[in-house]
Amino acid sequence: MSNKISKIGVFTSGGDAPGMNAAIRAVVRACTYYKTECVGIMRGYEGMIEGDFEQLDARWVGNILQRGGTVLKSARSKEFRTPEGRLKALGKLRSEGIDSLIAIGGDGTFTGLHKFHQEFGIPSICIPGTIDNDLSGTDYTIGYDTATNTAVEAIDKIRDTALSHNRLFFIEVMGRHSGYIAINSGIAGGAAAIVIPEETMSFEELYKILGEGEETSKKSNLVVVAEGSKIGDAHTLAKKVAERSSYFDIKVTVLGHLQRGGAPTYFDRVLASRMGIAAVEGLLNGKSDVMVGIKDNKIVYNNFDIIMQNHHEIDEESMRIAKILSI
Numbered sequence: 001m002s003n004k005i006s007k008i009g010v011f012t013s014g015g016d017a018p019g020m021n022a023a024i025r026a027v028v029r030a031c032t033y034y035k036t037e038c039v040g041i042m043r044g045y046e047g048m049i050e051g052d053f054e055q056l057d058a059r060w061v062g063n064i065l066q067r068g069g070t071v072l073k074s075a076r077s078k079e080f081r082t083p084e085g086r087l088k089a090l091g092k093l094r095s096e097g098i099d100s101l102i103a104i105g106g107d108g109t110f111t112g113l114h115k116f117h118q119e120f121g122i123p124s125i126c127i128p129g130t131i132d133n134d135l136s137g138t139d140y141t142i143g144y145d146t147a148t149n150t151a152v153e154a155i156d157k158i159r160d161t162a163l164s165h166n167r168l169f170f171i172e173v174m175g176r177h178s179g180y181i182a183i184n185s186g187i188a189g190g191a192a193a194i195v196i197p198e199e200t201m202s203f204e205e206l207y208k209i210l211g212e213g214e215e216t217s218k219k220s221n222l223v224v225v226a227e228g229s230k231i232g233d234a235h236t237l238a239k240k241v242a243e244r245s246s247y248f249d250i251k252v253t254v255l256g257h258l259q260r261g262g263a264p265t266y267f268d269r270v271l272a273s274r275m276g277i278a279a280v281e282g283l284l285n286g287k288s289d290v291m292v293g294i295k296d297n298k299i300v301y302n303n304f305d306i307i308m309q310n311h312h313e314i315d316e317e318s319m320r321i322a323k324i325l326s327i
């Protein structure tokens with residue numbers, strides 16, 4: 001495949017995230033600005049395999065900046081994981097004349113694109129779009145700020161009713177392998193305890209924190225639990241506490257997919273706009289097999305293999321703050 005960039009294919013893949021539309025808009029408008037064609041690939045790798053393409057221009061992406069979800073739709077494709085599936089996708093891209101790719105998604109999306117790039121050499125750049133904020137090589141991923149704000153809003157509301165009834169709530173937030181939403185919504189929402197996959201808090205330690213509430217006659221408490229908690233999800237933890245003591249009136253709320261929807265915050269819109277433009281400029285400047293990121297408020301490009309070898313660690317400082325504040 002030639003390395004001249006004249007027709008970029010853009011797609012969203014994996015879990016949707018608020019701000020993906022702002023990124024699509026920025027990619028398309030940067031293409032128009034640099035007089036490069038842009039084609040939308042619908043439903044991620046599924047649409048690539050089926051040849052489900054849409055010609056995009058600056059007007060097509062009007063009025064999407066403020067909308068949640070993704071106008072290109074998203075999917076998780078089993079077929080793309082197979083060499084046959086990827087070969088089919090290559091055929092469809094070739095017949096459409098797409099010579100380069102921009103993927104907006106998470107770690108799985110990038111792994112797939114990295115493989116595709118290794119096999120066929122197609123110039124490719126990734127934009128981190130996931131509420132999980134679990135990618136190294138960037139301080140923030142698109143959608144994380146919005147999702148965390150949504151979680152905080154929900155926690156505030158639960159606090160009102162928890163206090164009124166002196167109840168202990170276990171609130172589960174998203175993050176299958178990542179505690180980012182949990183730690184920061186927990187700090188911002190004033191949680192008594194925060195359970196995240198990255199930390200090795202035992203059930204006994206958690207119980208002790210709640211027990212200390214018992215000693216200080218604190219009946220109402222909020223515990224924020226990341227979906228990927230290693231000591232059990234919110235329902236399991238609530239059950240274990242109830243088995244141990246009848247002191248607490250316990251309730252569970254699982255926030256679930258409402259964290260993935262809604263209008264992106266200003267932060268996610270600006271982040272997505274900067275990253276979308278940077279992805280197009282990167283491709284036009286000969287970059288490939290890299291992810292656009294933001295570090296210390298500056299755009300950076302990191303090689304895929306480096307991104308994939310590292311996990312975006314939660315900093316010790318956040319964990320320390322959470323502990324001090326839960327006294």
Ligand SMILES: Nc1ncnc2c1ncn2[C@@H]1O[C@H](COP(=O)(O)OP(=O)(O)OP(=O)(O)O)[C@@H](O)[C@H]1O
Nearest residue numbers: 014015076077080081105106107108109111112130
């Ligand atoms: N090892 C792989 N080889 C080929 N394709 C892959 C691989 N891993 C993932 N993919 C492709 O990428 C798609 C998206 O990956 P995944 O479902 O893990 O979501 P993600 O991009 O990590 O987003 P999120 O975790 O935020 O939902 C998969 O459905 C699959 O088509």
Ligand SMILES: O=P(O)(O)OC[C@H]1O[C@](O)(CO)[C@@H](O)[C@@H]1O
Nearest residue numbers: 015016130131132174175176227
């Ligand atoms: O909507 P699905 O496919 O069940 O995926 C849920 C997962 O996606 C994420 O929201 C990331 O997009 C994770 O936090 C969560 O575990």
Ligand SMILES: [Mg+2]
Nearest residue numbers: 014106107108
């Ligand atoms: Mg992922």
